[in-house]
Amino acid sequence: MLKKLVTTLGLAAALAVPMSASNAMAEEKTEFSVCWSIYVGWMPWGYLADSGIMDKWAEKYGISVEIVQINDYVESINQYTAGAYDGCSMTNMDALSIPAGGGVDTTALIVGDYSNGNDGIVLKDATDLAAIKGQNVNLVELSVSHYLLARALDTVGLAERDLTVVNTSDADMIAAYATDDVTAVVTWNPLLSEIAANENATLVFDSADIPGEIIDIMMVNTETLAANPNFGKALVGAWYELMSIMSSDSEAGIAARTAMAEASGTDLAGYDAQLATTKMFYDPADAVAFTESADLPETMQFVAEFLFDKGILGEGAPSPEFVGVSFPDGSVYGDPNNVKLRFDTTYMKMAADGAL
Numbered sequence: 001m002l003k004k005l006v007t008t009l010g011l012a013a014a015l016a017v018p019m020s021a022s023n024a025m026a027e028e029k030t031e032f033s034v035c036w037s038i039y040v041g042w043m044p045w046g047y048l049a050d051s052g053i054m055d056k057w058a059e060k061y062g063i064s065v066e067i068v069q070i071n072d073y074v075e076s077i078n079q080y081t082a083g084a085y086d087g088c089s090m091t092n093m094d095a096l097s098i099p100a101g102g103g104v105d106t107t108a109l110i111v112g113d114y115s116n117g118n119d120g121i122v123l124k125d126a127t128d129l130a131a132i133k134g135q136n137v138n139l140v141e142l143s144v145s146h147y148l149l150a151r152a153l154d155t156v157g158l159a160e161r162d163l164t165v166v167n168t169s170d171a172d173m174i175a176a177y178a179t180d181d182v183t184a185v186v187t188w189n190p191l192l193s194e195i196a197a198n199e200n201a202t203l204v205f206d207s208a209d210i211p212g213e214i215i216d217i218m219m220v221n222t223e224t225l226a227a228n229p230n231f232g233k234a235l236v237g238a239w240y241e242l243m244s245i246m247s248s249d250s251e252a253g254i255a256a257r258t259a260m261a262e263a264s265g266t267d268l269a270g271y272d273a274q275l276a277t278t279k280m281f282y283d284p285a286d287a288v289a290f291t292e293s294a295d296l297p298e299t300m301q302f303v304a305e306f307l308f309d310k311g312i313l314g315e316g317a318p319s320p321e322f323v324g325v326s327f328p329d330g331s332v333y334g335d336p337n338n339v340k341l342r343f344d345t346t347y348m349k350m351a352a353d354g355a356l
Contacts (some may be wrong), residue, residue, distance in 0.1 A: 032066070061230035061231075063228075
């Protein structure tokens with residue numbers, strides 16, 4: 001499973017986007033496309049396409065919506081940022097660094113879930129997070145694993161300078177842990193569960209310790225959404241119809257989750273286990289409440305400070321506040337004259353109110 005990786009190459013691609021790419025999308029139209037990649041919280045997008053639910057809602061609003069799976073997560077964000085897609089599934093962190101940091105005004109249309117144990121830190125032959133001091137730590141550099149490590153270190157009075165980060169591909173993580181030299185890893189499910197199952201492994205910190213900070217979202221181009229509200233209505237309507245189905249133990253719900261499990265390379269039990277460590281917002285009212293929470297601005301400040309510290313918050317960013325992030329109450333973290341990431345509950349509220 002490829003998940004949540006920011007690369008300097010991806011950021012460079014985002015920064016290279018011509019202004020015309022964004023402007024060209026700010027027009028009324030009837031044909032739209034969104035992209036997604038394999039991850040527990042994003043599997044519904046594939047099912048929406050395969051089941052015909054998306055087509056039904058698109059037809060209701062007189063439009064068409066193509067849902068495209070892209071196997072490379074970073075590439076999906078790069079293509080969205082370049083204007084090839086109207087929307088893309090990504091995390092809050094990656095949305096801030098790549099499209100928003102690259103100047104593409106982006107709106108969080110559907111706040112789908114947050115990691116609630118899907119990402120974690122495992123130590124070998126140690127049971128306390130503080131024991132990580134002085135160790136080499138294997139993780140996918142500049143990913144949410146790196147962010148999780150930074151947040152974890154804060155809780156025990158340590159900083160990254162107190163250890164050595166070893167950039168390790170997610171594809172190599174399980175094999176790396178099996179070697180004697182690797183004593184600490186940060187990764188995500190299903191890799192996390194497999195590594196933590198070793199007798200010498202202890203999960204010392206996971207995303208449930210920072211609830212609500214690693215958020216999985218369908219992001220859309222702000223100008224496209226403003227010019228085409230039916231695009232937002234169709235996406236949101238289709239999403240929450242499926243949320244109602246997949247959250248049930250009905251025959252339809254089990255069939256939907258089984259299909260998503262198979263599409264992600266596991267079985268129903270395996271997929272349900274991943275859902276158990278994912279806080280899914282099946283009810284749009286819950287998504288609205290989360291997005292309007294006073295905690296979200298603080299989370300985005302943590303994220304912005306991490307990205308700035310790593311040099312990936314936009315070209316020449318002078319401070320963590322370089323990119324403005326707006327919230328449903330009208331407040332802004334960062335530069336109010338450079339708002340490029342927007343948390344907007346308008347369409348999720350429509351779903352919650354039965355107004356779609």
